[in-house]
Amino acid sequence: MNTIKSNDASLRTVTDVHIRYSDVDTMGVVYNVNYFLYFEDARTDFLLKFGMTYLNIHEHGILTPVIESTCHYDRPLFFRDQVQIETSIIQASGVKVSFRFDVCANEETKPRATGMARIGFVDELFQPVNIAHRWPELYRGLMNAYRGIPVNPDDFSEKSLPSVDSAG
Amino acid sequence: MNTIKSNDASLRTVTDVHIRYSDVDTMGVVYNVNYFLYFEDARTDFLLKFGMTYLNIHEHGILTPVIESTCHYDRPLFFRDQVQIETSIIQASGVKVSFRFDVCANEETKPRATGMARIGFVDELFQPVNIAHRWPELYRGLMNAYRGIPVNPDDFSEKSLPSVDSAG
Amino acid sequence: MNTIKSNDASLRTVTDVHIRYSDVDTMGVVYNVNYFLYFEDARTDFLLKFGMTYLNIHEHGILTPVIESTCHYDRPLFFRDQVQIETSIIQASGVKVSFRFDVCANEETKPRATGMARIGFVDELFQPVNIAHRWPELYRGLMNAYRGIPVNPDDFSEKSLPSVDSAG
Amino acid sequence: MNTIKSNDASLRTVTDVHIRYSDVDTMGVVYNVNYFLYFEDARTDFLLKFGMTYLNIHEHGILTPVIESTCHYDRPLFFRDQVQIETSIIQASGVKVSFRFDVCANEETKPRATGMARIGFVDELFQPVNIAHRWPELYRGLMNAYRGIPVNPDDFSEKSLPSVDSAG
Known part of the structure; x- marks a missing residue:
């Protein structure tokens, strides 16, 4: 079905999806756009399980806009399906990171x-930033997840957070 | 920015997008997932302007699930932006059709x-159907739009609708 | 805070709510409109746990539109809150039923x-129907839940479903 | 149908609603929860037309959470309906304001x-604030709208905005 490359080395998470009644569309299946909401939760869960949160990221002046998103739909999801998303990193650098999501039922x-x-990764003016310099611990965490190296929670301790003043 | 091919020959529509206050996310810009809602409206508008409606299609036992969707985000949209989507057909056959959407502000x-x-194009059991046989007028309409041949409204007159009995 | 009456007699369900990242608004708390999505899931869960499903209801030609909905917001919900909704029936008759939802964290x-x-309860032309006549088993189930009488699953067995032909 | 009081004195706005294809639910009508999204746009439009914006309000440290919302649904809305919302103020004080919305088609x-x-009206810790003291110009604008006194745009000129430092 799909041409989204996989990366078997990556760390992986499995995230439960709770389908809401309102997620179902007029064709009786989960509305295609909602898959992207599920992906966001799966991504948040991935980062959280490896010690990173969007909240922490945003608090330090780095925004994380989606710059490309894609979904290949093979067979529909129904309201009663038990759905899980398997998340992995398929590409990572200091300026962007790409996730793959497998929607399983x-x-x-x-x-x-x-x-x-x-x-x-951008600053509050939506200008690209390189986290390898701006926040080396986050960069190392993502690169490790990409390569399948278990993340050391200490990498994301409070002391590792860059202060806003020194950022840049 | 993007690698989604264009088809200069296609008929084109321009659809106004009305950004809702609730469309804006915690970063102060239009939430990325909402673009796919705008695409659906742009697609509906395209079909409507050329005489086809989803409602008509569904009433005749043909469902039109999205089998792939993609968005490349270059610069964010803000609440006050005046947004329009330019829609065209970049690929068409009897079993599927692909639209391109340019989000302009x-x-x-x-x-x-x-x-x-x-x-x-699938039937109510989500099995693929070929509209070239199942509903030749719709097929002709899409192929004409793809090639830039103005659609003749008579192609979509009541008499052209296949009856459910003869379908298949 | 609120003036929505309670009914201590009613059967009650507790439904977990899974807050999505996209549920949070620009003020950093769960967007007020989303509570109504949670209510719908809580209601579906209530009916399901007592043997009734919307799907069954719809398949038999009865639609269940919301005719009034209200929420009193006391203190906001945050992304990390563990949220549960307690659902009960506060009014029931052959033509309508009212649920109360307590959003606890x-x-x-x-x-x-x-x-x-x-x-x-309406038919497919949105005309009111009285389920006491149209579908006595559903009526009995709701009235029992309202009065706190445990529902007998046999009341909702296949044989109890009215056939579409005999409906009316 | 409804028991939401009206206030004939209030200034009034009429706001176009653009129904999206995704707004329609499995019963073929506009999904009941979406009305609350329309209300938010109608409210924003009301404030904007009388010189007030949420953005300005938020920039000055005042948040405006919804503390109660209600909708009475009489007859459904369909995708093709031309929908407009008439908005008025039915109650106003220094600590809260209530809007009424009539959904017309x-x-x-x-x-x-x-x-x-x-x-x-609350501060960033979600503690109530009285705008009569905290931001008299906004208070005066709302009270005037409530009483039907045309708002003087100069009341909302830049100089009238409280500075964050002096706030409180």
Whole structure:
């Protein structure tokens, strides 16, 4: 079905998706746009499980806009399906990171859908920043997750957060 | 910015987007997922302006699920932006059709974002159908729009609708 | 805080709410409109736990539009809150039923918000129907839940579903 | 149908609502929760037309959470309906303001639905503030709108904005 490359080395998370009644569309299946909401939760969960949160990131003057997102829909999801998303990193650098999402239902081996999101790092004026310099600990965390190296929670301790003053 | 191919030959529509206050996210810009809602309206508008409606399509036993969707985000949209989407067909056959969407703001020449949606034709059991056989008038309409041949409204007159009995 | 009456007799359900990242608004708290999505899930869960589903209802030609909905917001919900909704029936008749929702977080005793939804029973032309005549088993189930009488699952067995032909 | 009081004295706005294809639910009508999104736009439009914007308000350290919202649904809205919301103020004080919304379609005299939203004024810690003291110009604007006294745009000139330093 899909042409979104995988990266078997990456750390992986499995995130439960709770389908809301309002997620279902006039065709009786989960409305295609909602998959992107699920991806966002899966991505947040991935970062959280490896010690990073959007909140922390934003508090330090770095925004993380989506710069590309894609979903390939193979078979529909129904209200009663038990849905899980498997998340991995398929590309990472100091200026952006790309996630792959496999949308699985009811423990089937073949995903119902597969998606991708590319996230950029920018400052509050939406200018690109390189986190390898701006926040080396976050950079190291993402690169480790990408390569499958378990993240050391100490990398994301309070002391590792850059102060806003020194940022830049 | 983007790699979504264009098709200069296609008929084109320009659809106004009305940004809702609730469309704006915690970063102060239009939430990335909402672009896909705008695309759906732009697509509906495209079909409507050329005499086709989803309602008509569904009433005749053909569903039109999205099988792939993509958005490349270049610069963010703000609440006060005047947004228009330019829609064209970049690929068409009897079993699927692909639309391209250019998201333009405030009459700027460069789009803020560009997207794509590939739609399949299936029956109520989500099995693919070929509209070239199942509903030749719709097929002809899409192919004409793809090639830039103005659609003749008579192609979509009541008499052209396939009856449910003869469908298949 | 609120003036939505309670009915201590009613059967009650507790439904977990999973807050999505996209549920949070520009003020950093759960966007007020989303509470109504949570209410719908809580209501669906209530009916499901007592043997009734919207799907079954709709399949038998009865629609259940919301005819009134209300929410009193006391204190905001944050992304990390563990949220549960306690649902009960505060009014029931053959033509409509009203639910009360208490939105609780982190096992606090005082709800963060309290809501109400009144649902009508109509046919496919949106004309009111009286389920006491049209579907006595559903009526009995709701009245029992309202009065706190445990529902007998056999009341909602396949044989109890009215056939579409005999409906009316 | 409804028991939401009116205030004939209030200034009034009429706001166009653009129904999105995704606003329609599985019953083929506009999903009831979306009315609250329309209300928010109608409210923003009301404030904007009388010189006030949420953005200005937020920039000065005052948040405006919804503390109560209600909708009475009389007859459904369909995708093709031309919808307008008439907004007025039905109650106003230094600590909160309540709006009434009449949801009208296709120039019919009887609204399809009627709603209400009560907004509080709080600081960034969600503690109530009295705008009569904190921002007298905003207070005067709301009270004038409530009483039907045309707002003088000069009341909302830049010089009238309280500075963040002096706030409180």
